[in-house]
Amino acid sequence: MIIKNLLFLFLLVAIISNKALACLSITDDFNNPNPVINANFRFEPDISPFTDCWTGTIKVRSSQNGWRLIATRTGPTASNAEGDPSDNVMASDITLDFSVQNFGMADSNGAILVSPFSSQTNLSSIQYGTFVISGVSKTSNSCSSSNPNYYKVTKRLCLFRDFVFNPGSYEGQVSYILINP
Amino acid sequence: MIRKKHTTSFLFVLIVSCCVFFLSSNLTAISNQATVPLNITVQGKLIITDAENDTNAGDNPTLNVNLKLVPDLVNSTVSGSSSIRIRTNLNSWKLTAQRSNLSGSEVNIDPQDVSLSFTTQVGSKGNPNAAKLLSPFNKITDLSQISTNNPTDILAGQSKTSLDRDPKNKDNWFQLTSNYSVSPDFFYEIGEWNTSVSYSLVSP
Numbered sequence: 001m002i003i004k005n006l007l008f009l010f011l012l013v014a015i016i017s018n019k020a021l022a023c024l025s026i027t028d029d030f031n032n033p034n035p036v037i038n039a040n041f042r043f044e045p046d047i048s049p050f051t052d053c054w055t056g057t058i059k060v061r062s063s064q065n066g067w068r069l070i071a072t073r074t075g076p077t078a079s080n081a082e083g084d085p086s087d088n089v090m091a092s093d094i095t096l097d098f099s100v101q102n103f104g105m106a107d108s109n110g111a112i113l114v115s116p117f118s119s120q121t122n123l124s125s126i127q128y129g130t131f132v133i134s135g136v137s138k139t140s141n142s143c144s145s146s147n148p149n150y151y152k153v154t155k156r157l158c159l160f161r162d163f164v165f166n167p168g169s170y171e172g173q174v175s176y177i178l179i180n181p
Numbered sequence: 182m183i184r185k186k187h188t189t190s191f192l193f194v195l196i197v198s199c200c201v202f203f204l205s206s207n208l209t210a211i212s213n214q215a216t217v218p219l220n221i222t223v224q225g226k227l228i229i230t231d232a233e234n235d236t237n238a239g240d241n242p243t244l245n246v247n248l249k250l251v252p253d254l255v256n257s258t259v260s261g262s263s264s265i266r267i268r269t270n271l272n273s274w275k276l277t278a279q280r281s282n283l284s285g286s287e288v289n290i291d292p293q294d295v296s297l298s299f300t301t302q303v304g305s306k307g308n309p310n311a312a313k314l315l316s317p318f319n320k321i322t323d324l325s326q327i328s329t330n331n332p333t334d335i336l337a338g339q340s341k342t343s344l345d346r347d348p349k350n351k352d353n354w355f356q357l358t359s360n361y362s363v364s365p366d367f368f369y370e371i372g373e374w375n376t377s378v379s380y381s382l383v384s385p
Contacts, residue, residue: 024213034214041221045270047228047235047350058215076221083272083341089221093346157219163270163343163353164306165223172219179213 023143024178025061029152031145045161051095053158058176060111060135060151061143067135068179069153073126075172083166089159091124091172097156100133104149110137111151123157126174225271227382232264232356246359246378247283258296260362265380266354267312267342274338274384276312276357280327283375290374292325296362299335304352308344311355312336324361327378335380 028035035058043052060069078088098117102108112118112134116125126132133153140149153176229244246263267276280292298321303309313319315334317326327333336357343353359378 026213026215028215035216037215037217039217039219041219042224043222044224044226045268045350046226047230047268050350056217076219081223087341089223159221160348161350162346162348163226163268163341163350164346165270167223167225167270170219170221170223172221174217174219176215176217177213 022180023061023063024067024180025059025143025145026176026178027059027061027145029057029059031059033145039157041157041159043159043161045163045165049161051158051160053156055154055156057152057154060133060153060178061139061147061149062135062178063138063141063143064180065136065138066181067138068131068181069133069135070129070177070179071126071132072128072130072175072177073123073172076170077172078166079169079171081166081168081170087164087166088168089165089170091126092122093159093162093165094123095158096121096123096125097158098132099154099156101152101154103152104140104147106139106149106151107137110139111135111153123174132176223270225384226269227271227274227384228268229380229382230266230268230354232266232358235266235354244380246380247375258362258364260360262358262360264356264358266356267336267338267382268350268354269338269382270341270343271338271384272340274312274382275334276336276338277332277381277383278327278335279332279379279381280324280329281377281379282329283377289368289370290363292327292376293323294363294366295324296364297322297324297326298360300358300360301336302356302358303342303344304354304356306343306345306347306353307355308340308342311340311342312338324376332381 025033026035027033028037037056039054039056041052041054073091076089076091081088097120098113100111100113102110114131114134117132139151140147231244244265246265299314299318301314313336315337318335342355347353
């Protein structure tokens with residue numbers, strides 16, 4: 001009876017452990033976990049060059065064949081900006097370009113950018129829990145930050161130097177979360 | 182029998198505890214979230230450009246305009262004009278002018294003889310209420326009103342010059358055109374008369 005119970009429990013533990021080992025991981029470009037990447041624009045309007053851009057990357061590792069990268073945005077919210085609020089910097093003023101690159105054994109077709117992120121869009125496309133990347137294959141069986149198999153997600157944000165923007169500070173945040181659908 | 186049950190329960194609790202510990206330790210080891218703060222600072226700026234060379238705009242807020250007059254013995258007045266374009270995202274600014282007499286001006290024209298009038302124009306996305314001409318430049322005056330000793334206020338800027346988003350910064354300008362003229366007079370000596378006017382955008 002005890003052996004029977006133990007066998008059942010070991011089976012249960014094995015199933016749970018397998019689930020527990022299924023991992024999802026986001027790191028920054030230096031493989032540090034829990035990345036907080038600063039996107040600082042500091043620009044003066046000018047006639048040329050036309051835009052100021054900021055580029056950032058995150059690395060995605062998953063041991064599951066099905067995964068999703070979703071994003072949630074707050075802001076940009078103006079502080080210390082004077083003038084007509086319609087002339088504040090808005091999410092729709094900031095262009096957004098995503099690109100995905102596979103490294104190591106990660107399948108080149110395993111991470112697909114979902115429309116409208118498959119081409120240039122703007123930051124207003126990210127709202128709450130917006131579906132950004134559909135992952136259809138795992139990167140490897142490990143999510144260790146030293147694992148060389150990963151998808152590198154590069155995002156490029158640009159803001160045109162327009163004289164219409166009210167001078168001031170604008171703050172916002174974009175959170176990227178890996179989920180198991 | 183009871184002892185066996187107790188043993189089974191003990192083992193069950195022990196294994197489940199180990200399992201929960203194992204599970205939680207693995208979950209804390211992985212990270213599945215990234216947060217990207219987005220901080221944007223828009224700073225104020227003033228730009229003057231030559232209206233005829235607007236594509237090569239720089240951020241030098243001073244522009245020199247050279248005036249050259251050649252009085253002639255004709256019936257019509259001799260006139261000239263120059264235009265500058267202003268772009269700023271500041272809601273408080275002013276345009277000043279200071280004149281300097283250039284050497285080599287052999288003609289005995291007095292600045293009071295040179296009629297001066299300013300007009301303002303805006304691009305299709307410029308703000309016509311961005312600034313107003315200050316007295317005495319809001320009507321026809323003469324060149325002596327622009328001092329050679331100190332900057333003279335010409336425009337009082339009360340709003341940014343851009344009225345709407347302009348994806349190429351092409352049509353969001355506020356333009357100041359100066360027209361100057363001199364009437365023919367036998368009193369003047371033959372030759373060229375030159376003066377230079379420096380326009381500066383300043384943020385008070």
